[in-house]
Amino acid sequence: MFAITAARISFDDPLSGLEVGERPDPEPREGWTTVQVRAAALNHHDIWSLRGVALQEDRLPMILGGDAAGIDEDGNEVIVHSVITEPAVPGKSPRFSLLSEIHDGTLAEKVLVPRENLVPKPPELSFEEAACLPTAWLTAYSMLFGKADLRPGSTVLVQGAGGGVSVALITLAARVGHRVYVTGRDETKRAKALELGAYAALPPGERLPEKVDVVFDSVGQATWKHSIRALKPGGAIVTCGATSGDASPAELSRVFFLQLRVLGSTMGTKEELAALTEMCVRTGIRPAIDRVLPLKEAVEGFRAMEEGRLFGKIVLTP
Ligand SMILES: NC(=O)c1ccc[n+]([C@@H]2O[C@H](COP(=O)([O-])OP(=O)(O)OC[C@H]3O[C@@H](n4cnc5c(N)ncnc54)[C@H](OP(=O)(O)O)[C@@H]3O)[C@@H](O)[C@H]2O)c1
CATH class of the missing domain: 3.40.50.720 (NAD(P)-binding Rossmann-like Domain)
Known part of the structure; x- marks a missing residue:
């Protein structure tokens, strides 16, 4: 599948670590489901990953991206909550990661996520709008x-x-x-x-x-x-x-x-994501989208975000 990957870490030149091209499809995993990504959104977190702040070098290559909306294996339109609860370590408090820190992220044609991380996408929101929320x-x-x-x-x-x-x-x-x-x-x-x-x-x-x-x-x-x-x-x-x-x-x-x-404050719960989605439906609020780019032009979006040339979200569509 086509994907945007962090292949190298560079604090001073983060975009030099981006790789645009083919990656293996996700391997099926018990309790997880593959979402066909219809829209994904960029976040500053993706730049922190390329800088090595949100992503460790020994986890490379890693598909970037935390935000997505798409279609699950049962044909449902879904929004992905990107906070993953990692398996418990005895004697330690629960650990959390965001997609693209330990598990491959959403800047791809497909993303594997825990089934419990899916929130229904209401028909009132487009895939592009829904992808801005998580x-x-x-x-x-x-x-x-x-x-x-x-x-x-x-x-x-x-x-x-x-x-x-x-x-x-x-x-x-x-x-x-x-x-x-x-x-x-x-x-x-x-x-x-x-x-x-x-x-x-x-x-x-x-x-x-x-x-x-x-x-x-x-x-x-x-x-x-x-x-x-x-x-x-x-x-x-x-x-x-x-x-x-x-x-x-x-x-x-x-x-x-x-x-x-x-x-x-860090991220939010799946329940808050569902409530935010409902608020958008009820009030008519929609995320301001700066631009929508094809996934293969992701580097242009990364550059705009790094240089602060944006107002609202940059959305990528596979
Ligand atoms: N803790 C969490 O869960 C969480 C979640 C989301 C984001 N974050 C963090 O929050 C930050 C913003 O994320 P984002 O995705 O909204 O980033 P972004 O889209 O790239 O926005 C950057 C923001 O920083 C502002 N800014 C003002 N002065 C700046 C300066 N001197 N240098 C750089 N930026 C400046 C920009 O405002 P103007 O360009 O309008 O001046 C803009 O609003 C990131 O550091 C991100 O990692 C944390």
């Missing part, structure tokens, strides 16, 4: 509705305007009635954030006209100081990523003096 949108949903203790009508800041997680956060937070501030490096992306329902969109680091209840930060180093300074006393940062590097310094004196909370 990582960026699920993470945003869990940050907003699981981690942040917010009532509708709160004031929030989303760091980053155009990324997968940021666009999902802006869309969902505006939809439930929060006053959403956004920062973005690019004027066009800031304008698009306003179209999605943001209340105001500012260049990175610019002082907000008011303090916010919660900051959603997936950027890390480049935005951390601003995030901490944007919060009301007792406010919270929900962090899920560090695209620009690890935060330093941690601004600890502000954290303890203003009694701020730093809340980590």
Whole structure:
């Protein structure tokens, strides 16, 4: 089958490790099912894999990708929840991996997944739209509705305007009635954030006209100081990523003096993915798609994501 594979690790030149071409079909496995991929979406996680952060060298070659929607072996239209529960090790807490970390991922014509990881795809969502949900949108949903203790009508800041997680956060937070501030490096992306329902969109680091209840930060180093300074006393940062590097310094004196909370967030449950899917059906919300490319042109999509030339999700179709 045709697939996009991480063949080598390079922190400084991640795309040099990409291989585009034929790979063996998945081997059948008890309790797992093969999904014919109709659409897959890129995530920054795929770049971290090529950098060796989310993928170990001894697991190469590895088919990349965590997000997919397709058809299962029984002909059902499905969305893949990409969090895999690994077999228990006695005396240790349960281990989790994402597709493409230990098991081959979704950037292929077929992907093998545990049957229990499938969520029905409603007919209202296209395969392309559904493929955007399992990582960026699920993470945003869990940050907003699981981690942040917010009532509708709160004031929030989303760091980053155009990324997968940021666009999902802006869309969902505006939809439930929060006053959403956004920062973005690019004027066009800031304008698009306003179209999605943001209340105001500012260049990175610019002082907000008011303090916010919660900051959603997936950027890390480049935005951390601003995030901490944007919060009301007792406010919270929900962090899920560090695209620009690890935060330093941690601004600890502000954290303890203003009694701020730093809340980590990773992915979401299968139940949350099903609820997010239902929310999309009920509200008419659809993931913003930057572009749809044939799988064989995946490198172009990777390049756009690495260079930050996107607004929303890049979708690949086999
Ligand atoms: N913990 C989890 O479960 C989880 C799940 C999903 C993602 N993540 C992590 O969250 C991060 C975002 O993921 P994604 O897929 O949304 O990535 P993406 O689509 O590549 O988006 C990158 C985002 O970073 C923003 N950004 C702002 N300043 C930046 C800078 N100096 N350098 C680079 N980017 C900057 C961009 O905003 P503008 O271009 O608009 O300025 C954009 O919103 C990644 O690090 C990813 O690994 C974690």
